[in-house]
Amino acid sequence: MNAIVYHGSNVEVAEPRILQNGFYKDFGYGFYCTKFEKQAKRWALTRSGHSIINRYQYSENTDLKIKVFPEMTDEWLDFVAGCRSGTVHDYDIVEGPMADDQIWNFVEDFIDGRFTRAAFWELVKFDHPTHQIVFCTERALKTIEFEGADRL
Numbered sequence: 001m002n003a004i005v006y007h008g009s010n011v012e013v014a015e016p017r018i019l020q021n022g023f024y025k026d027f028g029y030g031f032y033c034t035k036f037e038k039q040a041k042r043w044a045l046t047r048s049g050h051s052i053i054n055r056y057q058y059s060e061n062t063d064l065k066i067k068v069f070p071e072m073t074d075e076w077l078d079f080v081a082g083c084r085s086g087t088v089h090d091y092d093i094v095e096g097p098m099a100d101d102q103i104w105n106f107v108e109d110f111i112d113g114r115f116t117r118a119a120f121w122e123l124v125k126f127d128h129p130t131h132q133i134v135f136c137t138e139r140a141l142k143t144i145e146f147e148g149a150d151r152l
Helices: 037-045 074-084 101-111 117-123
Strands: 002-009 031-033 052-059 066-068 093-096 132-135 144-151
Touching: 002 031, 002 037, 037 052, 074 101, 074 117, 101 117
Parallel strands: 066 093
Antiparallel strands: 002 052, 031 132, 052 144, 093 132
């Protein structure tokens, strides 16, 4: 797959890095992007200071260990719950739907046993599609090339 991916931020990120920022995300630590420019704009607008959309050309490297979740499934839920709880995986790249703030609250309730799996799936029907692709290793970062940034 060759595609443009976007990263919403408050700065231009010409040289992406993997930052371990102290809290766990859907697919673990890594450099998070999306194929949806509109979603990257939402990410950028949540930052203090400037709102910047960074663009990258992504060229898939099939030698890397890549995990793709085409949609939210039980496997996706278990993977996100594990990553959000601190479980480390060995994938170079992970791609799939994201658990936004509302969905994350439901994931927490599932992890804590307040929701059954069936109740979780009833509550997470999306109004709009989401997407994230996470570059989890230095090898993975070599698959993206900075093309430019736009200030909102």
